[in-house]
Amino acid sequence: MISSSLSDILKQIYLFSSMEEEELERLTQICSIHHHKKGSYLFMQGETSEHLLILLEGVVSVFKHDEKGNEILIGLFQPFSLLAEPAILKGVPFPSTAMFKTDGAVVKIELEQFRTLFLRNPHISYEIIQSLLDKIQLLQHNIHLNIASSAKEKIIYFYQKNQDVAVSLKNYEIASLLSMTPETFSRNVKVLCQEGRLFKTEQGYTVSS
Numbered sequence: 001m002i003s004s005s006l007s008d009i010l011k012q013i014y015l016f017s018s019m020e021e022e023e024l025e026r027l028t029q030i031c032s033i034h035h036h037k038k039g040s041y042l043f044m045q046g047e048t049s050e051h052l053l054i055l056l057e058g059v060v061s062v063f064k065h066d067e068k069g070n071e072i073l074i075g076l077f078q079p080f081s082l083l084a085e086p087a088i089l090k091g092v093p094f095p096s097t098a099m100f101k102t103d104g105a106v107v108k109i110e111l112e113q114f115r116t117l118f119l120r121n122p123h124i125s126y127e128i129i130q131s132l133l134d135k136i137q138l139l140q141h142n143i144h145l146n147i148a149s150s151a152k153e154k155i156i157y158f159y160q161k162n163q164d165v166a167v168s169l170k171n172y173e174i175a176s177l178l179s180m181t182p183e184t185f186s187r188n189v190k191v192l193c194q195e196g197r198l199f200k201t202e203q204g205y206t207v208s209s
Contacts, residue, residue: 006031009107013054013080018123026117030110035103042098042106043084048091051108053083058104059165061177064096073177075138076101076165082131089128102168151188154178156197159207167203 006028010016016027033056036042043049045064055077062074062083074096077083087094088111118124141157149157158178159166166174175185189205192198198205 006033009033009056013107015054015080015082015124015127019121023118023121027109030113030117032108033105034108035105036100038100038102040100042100043094045095045097046093048093049084049088050111052085052088052111052114054107054109055079055081055083056105056107059101059168060098060104061101062096062098063177070179071176072142072179074142076162076177078165082128085128086132086135101165101173151178151180151184152192152197154180155185155188155192156207159198159205163206166205 007021007024010024010027010031011019016024019027036058038058042053042060056079058079060077060081060083062077063071064074066072083098083106084094084096119128141161155178158174169177171185171189172182175182178185180188189198193200193205197208199208
């Protein structure tokens with residue numbers, strides 16, 4: 001995909017799919033593509049950004065640490081997700097950190113130019129609102145998951161919500177994302193398989209329907 005022209009890439013992003021060629025051309029002038037290696041940080045908690053961030057390739061983990069230093073997973077994101085748009089649009093520091101779990105790329109869009117030229121577009125405004133609502137729902141799910149759920153329920157929830165992402169991750173990486181030791185993760189996966197709630201396939205594990 002990255003070998004395509006920037007305008008062709010932007011057409012594939014749901015925010016810009018209804019744009020005319022002239023609008024796309026203006027948009028390309030305030031965009032740039034940045035490549036990242038697995039394990040590199042896209043942004044750190046406390047930093048700020050003057051660019052909108054849209055994931056083009058790869059998988060990004062967004063997380064933060066509690067007062068004991070435990071990593072709390074906020075979400076795993078795939079193309080073509082908007083990343084951290086609540087903080088970016090409000091102009092406040094990132095409340096969490098983002099790391100690439102695979103090699104990947106993002107498109108950065110100059111925020112002030114984007115506000116001036118495109119934010120009044122009804123389609124774009126609607127999609128940004130939907131993305132913000134999705135982030136609120138994701139946060140609510142994760143608060144419940146981390147406060148009230150057992151290790152088994154965390155694993156089930158992870159595979160329900162991240163089936164496509166899971167194939168790119170090792171078991172120890174998933175365990176880390178769920179704040180478990182690899183041993184705890186493996187033990188509970190084994191029990192879930194015995195209970196018929198989880199099944200192993202060629203692509204990894206899947207939740208029983």
